[in-house]
Structures are given as structure tokens and as C-alpha cells.
Amino acid sequence: MSDVLSQSEIDELLQALSAGELDVQDIKEENKEKKIKKYDFRRPDKFAKDQLRTLQIIHENFSRLLNTFLSGYLRTYINVEVISVEQLTYYEFSNSISNPAVLGIINFKPMSGQVILDISTDIAFTMIERVLGGTGKLVKEVRSFTEIELTLLKKIIIKINKLLTESWENIVELNPSLDKIETNSQFAQIVSPNETIALITMSIKVGNIEGLINICIPHLVIEPIIQKLSTKLWFSSNNKEISDSEKKALQVGLKKANVEVKAIIGESTITVGDFLNLQVGDVIPLNTKIDEDIKIIVGDKLKFLGKPGLKKKNLAIKITDLVEEGDE
Known part of the structure; x- marks a missing residue:
């Protein structure tokens, strides 16, 4: 921001212009001079801001998928979020890794090259503890991983x-396929130290244990598709129409889904003492009448009404009415 001239400085400037000591044309030419932008050749900017933004969108989607997968696989509370997406040199990334580490070297097929999935050791030990049936409580100790x-x-x-x-x-x-797991960053040299990489950093919480997951993607690996990394192309791909074959595949998949269906014949309230003393032949009065429709629950929602009966000596329910949404 330029400095504000005082009144005395303005007067001196006007006096110099009127006396011919200063030429207006010289001032204009000075303003036309090209401004110099600093550029560090040791850290060239190979990723545009729009491309880094697209990488962030991709890995925000990945973090949601990872959240769902780990929650079921480890059977505990999981929270995964993208913290940052930035470009660095590979040297800066590898130099920041502590040993021992968990570095998954992933072959990024059909791209030519490898990427690194870096999982912090605290999270790695916690996941192992959960897989083996433990509580996932972190034991603070610095040691290498067993086979x-x-x-x-x-x-x-x-x-x-x-x-x-x-x-x-x-x-x-x-x-993608996993080539190997390295626990020492010195043996995970997938590109030259000065090569530019995109580093995606995600925070992960497994139960009460917090850590980081880093994904290192060298520019050389995704250079053939770098032009596709634009938010405009991403959203246009997201909004494409679903083909008939995709619709049919969705229908087939839905038909194979298992859904819990239960019929609620009636409800009643009894004491714990009565419940413990129940015998064969005891009668429990319900809050429904004999000729009243019973509720049929699909998943956790009321969807149908029906009548109980028999079909070929098997207990069955005959659906008599459909419950529209909002009529429950």
C-alpha cells in the first residue's frame, strides 16, 4: 500500500511540476515498468490452485468413504477430515517423516509411478489393537512393528x-495395488528429492486416539491427467445423466439388499415379577383388538397394515393397506 502524502509534500510536488523540475511523462513511464515476481526454481509451482482444489474435493470424498469403512471394520467411532492440500518438494515430505513409520507404497495404475500413504504410528497401533479385539487404548512406546x-x-x-x-x-x-510397506522413509524414495508433490493431509480420530494420514502424490505420476483436475470438469462429470444400464444395475443391487421386516401384533405392559413368573398357557392382554389391522415395520418405518393368518400351515401376514409417508 502506498504512503499517504502530507500537505507539505503535495505542495513541494506541485511546485516541482510547475518549475519544470519534474516531468509528468517520467512518472507515467515509471508506472508502466513491469513488476518483478519472485520465483523459486527449487520449488516450482507445477499445480495450479484449481487443480489443488480438485484434489481436495477428491480426497474429501475419499475421507467420507474411509470414515464409513473404518467405522465398520474397527467397530468404533471414527472421524476423518481433510486438513490441507499443498504442494511441496519430495525432500520436504520425506524429511518430515519420523521413524518408525507406516508408509504404504501404492502402484497408481494405470498411471506410471507410485504414491505414498503415510499413516501415523499412533493410529496404526490403535487399528491393530482394535483388529485383535482390544479396546484401542494407546500404549506410549517407541518400537518397530512386528511381522x-x-x-x-x-x-x-x-x-x-x-x-x-x-x-x-x-x-x-x-x-491401485499395494507394492510394499516401508517403516523407514529412507527406503521409500519413489521420486527424486526435488520433484514437486501434492500432499494431502487428513486428520483421523479412532476412538479417543488422534493422528494424521498423509497421501503423497508426485506431479510426474498424475501429469498425463493434470488437465482433468479442474473443478469445472469435476462438477460436469458429477452431473452426467445415468444410463439405462446403470439404472438396471442399481435395481438389481437394490433387489439383493436385505431389509428387516417385522409385524407388531400388539403391545402390553407388565411388571418384572409377572414376566419372571410367566408359564405356558398364560394370557397377556394386548392393546389391539382381534379384528384390528396389525402394523408391519420395514427397516424402522411403518409401511403396511395387515391381517395375521396361516398359509400352508405356516404363520403369515396378509397386507391389507399401504401406509403413505406422513400418515404414520
């Missing part, structure tokens, strides 16, 4: 790979 622990981590990372395929599907059809 059994690395095998368990390998299985988890292989499953995470499948989530990468789904999150990148709008850009490219990936078929």
Missing part, C-alpha cells in the same frame, strides 16, 4: 486402496 502387525496393516491398506478407486472415478479409472 504380524505389518501383515495386519497390509490387509487394512489393501482395503483402503479400493476406496481410492471410487473417489477418483470421475477423473480416471484407477486400479
